[in-house]
Amino acid sequence: MAIKQLTIFVQNKKGAIVSITDILAENNVNLRALSIAETEDFGILRLIVNDDKTAERVLSEQGYLIKTVDVVGVKIGDAPGKLTSALDVLDEADINVEYLYAFMARTEKHAYVVLRVEDNNSAETALEKAGFHLITEADINKL
Amino acid sequence: MAQNYYQKEIETMPSSDMKKLQSEKLRKQVKHVYENVEYYRNLMDEKGVKPEDINGIEDLHKLPFLTKADLRDAYPYGLLAKPLKECVRIQSTSGTTGRRVVAFYTQHDVDLWEDCCARAIVAAGGTKEDVCQVAYGYGLFTGGAGLHGGSHKVGCLTLPMSSGNTDRQIQFMEDLGATILCCTPSYAAYIGESLKEQGYKPEDIPLKAGIFGAEPWTEEMRKNIEETLGIKAYDIYGLTETSGPGVAFECSEQTGMHINEDHFLAEIIDPDTGEVLPEGEKGELVFTALDKEAFPLLRYRTRDICVLSRKKCSCGRTLIKMAKPMGRTDDMLIIRGVNVFPSQIETVLLNEGYQPNYQIIVDRSNNTDTFDVHVEMTPEQFTDKVGDVLKMEKSLANAMKTMLGINPAVHLVPPKSIVRSEGKAVRVIDKRKLV
Numbered sequence: 001m002a003i004k005q006l007t008i009f010v011q012n013k014k015g016a017i018v019s020i021t022d023i024l025a026e027n028n029v030n031l032r033a034l035s036i037a038e039t040e041d042f043g044i045l046r047l048i049v050n051d052d053k054t055a056e057r058v059l060s061e062q063g064y065l066i067k068t069v070d071v072v073g074v075k076i077g078d079a080p081g082k083l084t085s086a087l088d089v090l091d092e093a094d095i096n097v098e099y100l101y102a103f104m105a106r107t108e109k110h111a112y113v114v115l116r117v118e119d120n121n122s123a124e125t126a127l128e129k130a131g132f133h134l135i136t137e138a139d140i141n142k143l
Numbered sequence: 144m145a146q147n148y149y150q151k152e153i154e155t156m157p158s159s160d161m162k163k164l165q166s167e168k169l170r171k172q173v174k175h176v177y178e179n180v181e182y183y184r185n186l187m188d189e190k191g192v193k194p195e196d197i198n199g200i201e202d203l204h205k206l207p208f209l210t211k212a213d214l215r216d217a218y219p220y221g222l223l224a225k226p227l228k229e230c231v232r233i234q235s236t237s238g239t240t241g242r243r244v245v246a247f248y249t250q251h252d253v254d255l256w257e258d259c260c261a262r263a264i265v266a267a268g269g270t271k272e273d274v275c276q277v278a279y280g281y282g283l284f285t286g287g288a289g290l291h292g293g294s295h296k297v298g299c300l301t302l303p304m305s306s307g308n309t310d311r312q313i314q315f316m317e318d319l320g321a322t323i324l325c326c327t328p329s330y331a332a333y334i335g336e337s338l339k340e341q342g343y344k345p346e347d348i349p350l351k352a353g354i355f356g357a358e359p360w361t362e363e364m365r366k367n368i369e370e371t372l373g374i375k376a377y378d379i380y381g382l383t384e385t386s387g388p389g390v391a392f393e394c395s396e397q398t399g400m401h402i403n404e405d406h407f408l409a410e411i412i413d414p415d416t417g418e419v420l421p422e423g424e425k426g427e428l429v430f431t432a433l434d435k436e437a438f439p440l441l442r443y444r445t446r447d448i449c450v451l452s453r454k455k456c457s458c459g460r461t462l463i464k465m466a467k468p469m470g471r472t473d474d475m476l477i478i479r480g481v482n483v484f485p486s487q488i489e490t491v492l493l494n495e496g497y498q499p500n501y502q503i504i505v506d507r508s509n510n511t512d513t514f515d516v517h518v519e520m521t522p523e524q525f526t527d528k529v530g531d532v533l534k535m536e537k538s539l540a541n542a543m544k545t546m547l548g549i550n551p552a553v554h555l556v557p558p559k560s561i562v563r564s565e566g567k568a569v570r571v572i573d574k575r576k577l578v
Binding site: 005007009010011037039041042044046063064065067069098099116 | 520522525526527528529532533554555556557558559560
């Protein structure tokens with residue numbers, strides 16, 4: 001069920017992200033979501049793309065340090081308080097969220113939230129039980 | 144393991160005979176230099192020493208030292224002892240610590256240098272059956288030329304690859320069945336990493352031995368290279384000023400390097416007073432070239448800190464051994480009053496599971512030294528969580544503090560982002576000197 005997130009270690013300096021997005025564009029990889037966590041020295045770039053295998057291959061070939069991890073994707077309504085209700089579910093199930101980021105759907109009145117947790121299965125079970133719709137690789141490809 | 148020697152009589156000569164041979168060569172050499180090198184004649188005259196005062200190696204301490212500064216002053220021809228028409232070759236240093244040093248060779252000098260390298264190759268198990276891949280830089284740098292010549296003398300099939308173009312190195316290594324690799328240890332580690340990345344296992348390539356030198360490396364780095372390449376890794380020592388690699392070389396025992404002391408007479412001195420220290424004491428290594436013709440340096444201070452030993456070696460060689468240099472009088476950093484050798488950083492990295500790819504940057508801010516160490520992240524350790532990476536930096540900094548006594552700021556950086564030049568990694572950037 002989980003979706004694939006590409007994680008790339010980058011130096012916190014000018015042009016670091018552009019050179020990555022350039023390579024992806026040249027290889028026809030489309031970005032669905034992007035988030036970056038940065039410190040003074042380095043950044044960790046997290047990407048959801050339409051073709052994670054190609055993205056991983058072309059970036060590794062260029063010498064990037066890249067790792068694919070499974071994350072949970074959940075669809076929530078585009079209204080105030082919707083994210084809170086999803087997070088409440090995880091809280092009640094005692095699931096710690098390492099980090100998250102969200103993006104809007106283009107056409108539907110929905111937002112998507114990407115969650116990084118220790119145990120994907122229990123997070124997915126808890127969210128589904130509470131009536132949330134999880135997103136799959138297939139959903140990502142349709143976006 | 145049966146021992147092979149390239150020049151058995153010399154390599155296993157009883158030390159009393161060796162001393163006689165050295166004394167005889169030294170007498171001739173001092174006369175040759177005094178007569179032909181005005182620069183050194185002036186130094187001897189200033190000290191009140193005449194060639195006839197030097198009767199044997201016991202009189203060596205009477206001669207004046209030469210330093211890198213003398214080489215700069217005498218650049219380019221001031222220390223030349225033969226007319227240029229007798230010379231057949233020039234080699235030069237990489238110039239990493241200031242102005243380049245230019246050295247001259249007659250055919251005799253090239254031959255003795257290549258013989259020294261041949262001894263090293265044979266000590267590493269090389270025979271005419273071997274395919275020797277020379278991945279030291281070719282050109283002015285002595286690494287390529289020295290091992291290339293030595294490989295020819297042994298009769299190995301020589302692959303003159305020079306450094307760089309790693310994919311081609313790997314392709315030739317596999318397709319042409321290289322059995323001996325000669326390059327800098329950092330390049331050997333890099334080739335090892337690349338092989339691993341491309342999915343090779345050590346048994347996929349026929350390499351059995353490597354001869355690595357031209358920069359300092361640690362035992363941990365040796366283990367690491369031996370594992371990734373599936374070989375036995377031998378150290379080799381030399382410097383352009385004395386001829387190039389092959390001044391000293393490691394044998395199967397791997398406990399120090401045998402000095403080719405029939406050509407290069409070694410002393411250990413106190414770097415502050417210049418006083419000669421007894422065997423076994425740590426100090427600055429000094430070399431006297433006993434039979435080079437064109438560029439015969441007497442008592443040249445290498446700035447390498449090391450120890451000599453004449454303990455019996457299981458390989459049968461009687462040549463005196465030098466320990467791996469523990470640092471250099473000039474690359475020892477003093478940071479916030481504490482002595483720091485780059486090799487200590489390397490040891491910590493290998494202990495903590497990192498590759499020895501690092502760069503030390505020292506600067507000064509508000510009258511205090513800043514001490515930053517950049518370390519390349521490895522794929523095994525990379526995680527998607529910032530907190531984990533910060534924890535890794537912190538634990539590396541703690542391990543370095545334990546080793547050095549001062550606290551560095553550790554920065555993890557992407558793989559291969561630390562600049563490598565001519566196969567030599569740039570380990571230290573000291574910006575304090577620029578102020």
